[in-house]
Amino acid sequence: MMMYYSHNNYKSWHFLPEAIREGKPQYERAFGISSKDIFEALYRSEDQMKSFMGFMDSIWNICGKDVIAAFDLSVFSTVYDLGGCSGGLAKQFVSVYPESTVTILDLPKVVQTAKKLFITDEKHRIAFHEGDFFNDPIPEADLFIIARISHTWTEEKCSQLLNKIYKSCKPGGGLLLVEVLLNEDKSGPLTSQLCSLNMLVxxxxxxxxxxxxxxxxxxxxxxxxxxxxxxKIYDAILGRK
Known part of the structure; x- marks a missing residue:
C-alpha cells in the first residue's frame, strides 16, 4: 500500500494547488495520461495493474473483516462484488459467511491477473465474471458489494450504476456500500478529508x-x-430491495 502511494498518489499531489484552483483531477499533468477513464489510466501497464491490485489486496487484508461483519449478511447466499479487483474483500466475505458464494465482476485483464496471482485455487468459493459493470449486463444476485467504487465517480455516474444494481438485485436482496465517510457537516474526520482531496487530484x-x-x-x-x-478507515452502508 505504501509503495503504491509513493509511486503513484504522491506524484499527483504535487499538483494539489492546480487541482483546487481548477476543480479537476491532475492525473494528466502528473503522468501524461488522461484520467477520463480512471481505471484505464490506473491499468496503463501490466506492472501498474499488478501494483494497484496489490494495493487493494493489502487494504482488505487489514480492513476487510470489519466492514463485512458490520451487518449480519448471512441471509445472502449469492453475492456479486462489483470491481472486486484482487478478491481481497471477497476472501474476507467467505471467511465470515462460509455458506455464501461470491462472484467477482471486473475487467477481463483484472480477472485473469486475480486468478493467476491472488486467488489460485477453488477452496475460497469465489467465482469470476469478466465484464464492465457500466457497459455490460449485471447478473442477478442476493447481495451486491461496491467497495471503494462510488467515491471515484460523480453523482450522475453513481446513480447510473446504482440503478443497474437495483434492477439486478433480487427482491429482499441488498447492496453493501463500503466507503470512507465524512461527518455530516464535513468537519472531518481528517483521514476522510484527505481521501476526498486524493479523489480531487x-x-x-x-x-x-x-x-x-x-x-x-x-x-x-x-x-x-x-x-x-x-x-476504522472504512465504514459500511446497507440498503435493501
Missing amino acids: HADGKERTPSEYSKLLTASGFKDIQVKATG
Whole structure:
C-alpha cells in the first residue's frame, strides 16, 4: 500500500494547488495520461495493474473483516462484488459467511491477473465474471458489494450504476456500500478529508457523508438504509430491495 502511494498518489499531489484552483483531477499533468477513464489510466501497464491490485489486496487484508461483519449478511447466499479487483474483500466475505458464494465482476485483464496471482485455487468459493459493470449486463444476485467504487465517480455516474444494481438485485436482496465517510457537516474526520482531496487530484469523485450516500441509494429504489461506523478507515452502508 505504501509503495503504491509513493509511486503513484504522491506524484499527483504535487499538483494539489492546480487541482483546487481548477476543480479537476491532475492525473494528466502528473503522468501524461488522461484520467477520463480512471481505471484505464490506473491499468496503463501490466506492472501498474499488478501494483494497484496489490494495493487493494493489502487494504482488505487489514480492513476487510470489519466492514463485512458490520451487518449480519448471512441471509445472502449469492453475492456479486462489483470491481472486486484482487478478491481481497471477497476472501474476507467467505471467511465470515462460509455458506455464501461470491462472484467477482471486473475487467477481463483484472480477472485473469486475480486468478493467476491472488486467488489460485477453488477452496475460497469465489467465482469470476469478466465484464464492465457500466457497459455490460449485471447478473442477478442476493447481495451486491461496491467497495471503494462510488467515491471515484460523480453523482450522475453513481446513480447510473446504482440503478443497474437495483434492477439486478433480487427482491429482499441488498447492496453493501463500503466507503470512507465524512461527518455530516464535513468537519472531518481528517483521514476522510484527505481521501476526498486524493479523489480531487486523481478522479472525478469525492468522499461523501452518510446522508449523501443514503440519498443516492434511496433515489435508486433501495430502502431501510443503515449506516455502520466501524471505528476504522472504512465504514459500511446497507440498503435493501
